[in-house]
Amino acid sequence: MTHDRATRRFPTQRRQGTTRAGVALLAVALLTGACGGGGGGEQAAEDDNCTKVPAAVSSEKIDLMKELAEDFNRAWDGQGCVRVEPESVSSGRAATALADGWNSAEMGTEPVLWSPASSSWGAITNQRSSDGGNKFTVPNDPPTFMLTPLVIAMPQPMADALGYPEKPVGWKDLLALSTETDAWAKRGHPEWGQFKLGKTNPNYSTSGLSALVAQNYAAAGAKDNLSVEQLKAKKVVDFNKGIESSVVHYGDITMTFLNNWFRADRRDTALTYASAVAVEEKSVIDYNSGNPDGVLDPGEKPRKPRIPLVSIYPTEGTLYSDNPLxxxxxxQAQKDAADKFIKFLQEPTNQKKVLAFGFRPGNPEVPVGNPIVAKNGVDPDQPATTLPVPDPKVLDAILNAWDTQRKGARVLMMLDVSGSMSEPATAGDPGGPTKLDLAKQAASTALDEFKADDEVGLRTFTTDENTGQPVYDDLVEIKELGANAEGLRTALRELRPRNGTPLFGAAEQAFDEIKSGYDPTRINAVILLTDGINEDGDPADDDAQFKALTNKLRAGSEGEAATPVRMFTIAYGEGASTGQLSAIAEASDAAAYDSSDPDAIDRVFTAVVSNF
Known part of the structure; x- marks a missing residue:
């Protein structure tokens, strides 16, 4: 995998407010299909008389949806022409935007067709709309485009150690592994260290939401009719806290875990990075084929992992990502065209294309087949038990409870205050906000995404104006945010740009600070933001310093006695060294974020905090 592939990119978009429930953690790319004239098949992309059908779809199916939209547009044999235009919009972001009343100034064209990854998002949309006094609703029984169940991906040797599949494994088994001391040692493998679970943030990610719902069903001992009252029971609260205690970190996308796992596999350390990750079945197929993020660049060849993953279908049951339409x-013309496109998507010929992408057909008349076969780490006969999407009020209560039950964090924000941070955020606008202005605002806003008992501190880095020596200023010590938030905001407001950028030294200092007070009950992490490259006055030792830094970060994450400090990096502005920052994040088994457009920093900062 390349460094670029490991970096979460946030291209230029309109600025918008950020909240945990409604943040956009995605790179939006407008993908327009060709439009065929009446039966002629000629493109009419510039024909303003075409009936345009904007479609907001979840990112994992944008390529497939684009391909099918182009087929549909060319094959249109009705009056005039039609152009279905798919756009990648995360399920959580679209759900919030629709519930609040779609704001075209922030979100772009309002969709006619919406296809989130799961109908759970439709239920959440209806609940949020109702709570906000709006009348917008989506149907409870939408057509299904394609299916993929949530699974617990586990390296083959670990699944073997649990006796799977001969011995069923469920959320209760994961709870035991999460809360036992020396869980793997008791099962004959002390070299694997503690049990480590990877889960995405349920406010942004469908796999994270499905895992949380299934986990609550298991905690309550229910198969359906999960209630708000059941969620409040002590056994359910304790169950959830136990599961969350083993989380490596959270995040907005499962690709972070899968790419980190794949890199660890190349170093033969996959078994100490993570023990299990909640993902969709399709992701296991992609990983085992040697393509963990499901995308092959031109000329890139897949490389199968040394240790394949096994899909565990929890014995208590699981949920499908049913990709509703x-x-x-x-x-009326747009709605009619959308309805015809939905029927087109469900035709057997097109449902076979769904299979080729690693999903199960939504049309029950099309049988499940390759690549959903045992040799790819999946079981076409599973899941044995499918759990229903809970009532919208229950879903809302599950998300609210998770905000208090999730694993705590201990985080140092390490911010670059070099002289270049005084540059205008927008080229050609010298009177507008500087890069530092926007970074301070974004960091302050992102504090709302932490919970009150998360521990957060602030340190800045630059060089002395006279000596050129590195300067690291501890502005706010690391302590619980509830008593720390205003102090952090005050310190952020008072930041001023100064001189150089001792990047490598800053990263090492931050790592040492978090490691010295390592708390195994929390996610120990650094948020490192810089707009430049290493400038510490001695360029001759840059290569050696960089190598020593990445080796140090990697050593902290590996071995039985690992005390991992995750370093989440933000490349801010066009002058930042994205390759080196990606390598730093990779070495610590974290994630790199690219805010080349300074105007995207609000979304980027909140995306980073989604890991906690």
């Missing part, structure tokens, strides 16, 4: 707005 909702018609949510538009003129």
């Amino acid at each position: 909702y018609v949510v707005s538009g003129t």
Whole structure:
């Protein structure tokens, strides 16, 4: 995998407010299909008379949806022409935007067709709309485009150690592994260290939401009719806290875990990075084929992992990502065209294309087949038990409870205050906000995404104006945010740009600070933001210093006695060294974020905090 592939990119978009429930943690790319004239098949992309059908779809199926939209547009044999235009929009972001009343100034064109990854997002949309006094709703029984169940991905040797599949494994088994001291040692493998679970943030990620719902069903001992009252029971609260205690970190996408796992596999350390990760079945197929993020660049060849993953279908049951198809707005002509496109998507020929992408057909008339076969680490006969999407009020209560039950964090924000941070955030606007202005605002806003008992501190780095020596200023000590938030905001407001950028030294200092007070009950991490490259006055030793830094970060994450400090890096502005920052994040088994456009820093900072 390349460094670029490991970096979460946030291209230029309109600025917008950020909240935990509604943040956009995605790179939005407008993908327009060709439009065929009446039966002629000629493109008419510039024909303003075409009936346009904007479609907001979840990112994992954008390529497939684009391909099928182009087929549909070319094959259109009705009056005039139609152009279905898929756009990648995360399920959580679209759910919030629709519930609040779609803001075109922030979100772009309002969709006629919406296809989130799961109908759970439709239920959440209806609940949020109702809570906000709006009347917008989506149907409870939408057509299904394609299916993929949530699974617990586990390295083959670990699944073997649990006796799977001969011995069923469920959330209760994961709870035991999460809370036992020396869980793997008791099962004959002390070299694997503690049990480590990877889960995405349920406010942003469908796999994270599905895992949390399934976990609550298991905690309550229910198969359906999960209630708000059941969620409040002590046994359910304790169950959830136990599971969350083993989390490596959270995040907005499962690709962070899968790419980190794949890199660890190349170093033969996959068994100490993570023990299990909640993902969709399709991701296991992609990983075992040697393509962990599901995307092959031109010329890139897949490399199968040394240790394949096994899909565990929890014995208590699991949920499907059912990729529903909702018609949510538009003129009658647009709605009619959307309905025809939905029927087109469910035709057997097109459902076979769904299979080719690693999903199960939504049309029950099309049988499940390759690549959903045992040799790819999946079981076409599973899941044996499918759990229903809970009532919208229950879903809302599950998300609210998770905000208090999730694993705590201990985080140092390490911010670059070099002289270049005084540059205008927008080229050609010298009177507008500087890069540092926007970074301070973003960091302050992102504090709302932590919970009150998370521990957060602030340190800045630059060089002395006279000596050129590195300067690291501890502005706010690391302590619980509840008593620390205003002090952090005050310190952020008072930041001023100064001189150089001792990047490598800053990263090492931050790592040492978090490691010295390592807390095994928390996610121990650094947020490192810089707009430049290493400038510590001695360029001759840069290569050696960089190598020593990445080796140090990697050593902290490996071995039985690992005390991992995750370093989440933000490349801020066009002058930042994205390759080196990606390598730093990779070495610590974290994630790198690219805010080349300074105007995207609000979204980027909140995306980073989604890991906690």
